[in-house]
Amino acid sequence: MFKKMLFLTACSSMIAASAVAHAEQLIMGTESTYPPFEYTDTKNGSEIVGFDIDMVRMLGQKAGFTIKVVSMGFDALIPAILSKQIDIAGAAITITEERAKKVGFTQPYYDSGLSILVRKADKDVYKTDKDLQNKIICGQIGNSGMTYAKTIPGAKTKTFNTMNEAYMELRNKGCAAVIGDRPTIGYFMASNPRNAKIFSHQSQILNVEQFGFIVAKDNKALLDRMNKALREAKKDGSYQAVMTKWFGQ
Template sequence: MKKSIKRLVAASVAAMAIFAAGCGSKTTPTTAPTTAPSATIAMSASLKKIKDSGKLVLGTSADYPPFEFHASVDGKDTIVGFDIEVAKEIAKDLGVTLEIKDLKFDGLLAALDQGSVDIVIAGLSPTEERAKSVDFSIQYYSAEQAVVVRGADKGTLTTLESLKGKTIAAQKGTIQEDAAKAVEGATVLSLGKISDLILALKSNRADAAIIEVPVAESNVKENTDLVISSIVIKNEGEGKVAAVKKGSADLVVEVNKTLERILADGTFEKFVLEATQLSEK
């Protein structure tokens, strides 16, 4: 697992370097430059709200270990994960406190648009459709997709073609849902939480579930009747970004400064390893 995490973090650093050089893929819209905005430009409403309130309100969906999840810390239920640690660093650099709102994933961008959260960090991938309503940070993490199946089906569900006529579970509003919809002849079962996907597999409501690799590994470890199949999902838009309200270029600049710092000095890799270890307890 550690080798996998290190490889993914290395890919993230490489992706950041490409982003900084001005390159982007079809599914990764160009983010705002990381140089400071001109002093003549008024502070955006988003950044002003954060500064005036003295807090950064994070929107996340805490069912996605090791990104964000619930754990008992000193006997208290706490939202933890490497995305949460990233948000703490951003708040610290902004000189404000962090407030966390745990929401369903498919409601996060609406909450951002409505102003009930200031930033979304939730294993979020940049897509052209999402870029119409939000501004993205640079990519800070990259991961692959896995197809989880029941152990009894490991030998028969081995290719995308073998999923024809099958039911694939995926989290609603995610790129995994898009990937499931792209499987020819399959039925897609869209659900709100990762735990719902696992339950659908175990109760035979679904034959397979598309889940991001570190999250899939965490859940398979907890459910020994499930396995990660040999099915390969094409990776598109798998890089992870933070999102802020559209028109908040100055806030993007501040977020990017923090991301660049923690990616460059090894802090982010430390967050990933610690969150992975905690999720495996």
């Protein structure tokens, strides 16, 4: 009986290993300068890591695929999906009606919101978005923060390829504030104690947003697999494990 159990265990391990070895490999596009969602881990070579990467890898384990991660500009992600250069896009992408006309979104995997970053000297000057009327606002090109900034009366926008460039422009007094995803700005503030001496992360949450992963609109099979895996992950605790790793919640 014991030998039979060992044989069955060995067979199960071989089957699992074979499944991993033959799993479909998909290309995931991301914009790797947006911690903690995705960034290049220079301490361990040039690996792209982050919440989004771990989340898609976890979904892939359930849905039967692995991923190869490639980095590109945020505004290049949807065109890359449309031209079939990549299979999945994940970069803290807000689900919007406009984007959903072009691509397929998974069910939401993260609830976020926008917030304001200002120079510490201006923390009592620009407390809310109303204080930014007729001011210059910085942010990342393609980010929903810039879409929101355009709704502020009289405000002008300056867009950059990365949030780090927007932060630098704010520090150099090239704009009054940066508007971006609240968890990303929060991570920036927590990542270096010096940032708290230079900037102030204002308390106002401008609106609630939901992030989704993107696939081609005609790839319903992949969309269904990812959504099924996401539902399973939320039930069995693997989704929460990834959340806890990156956000402690």
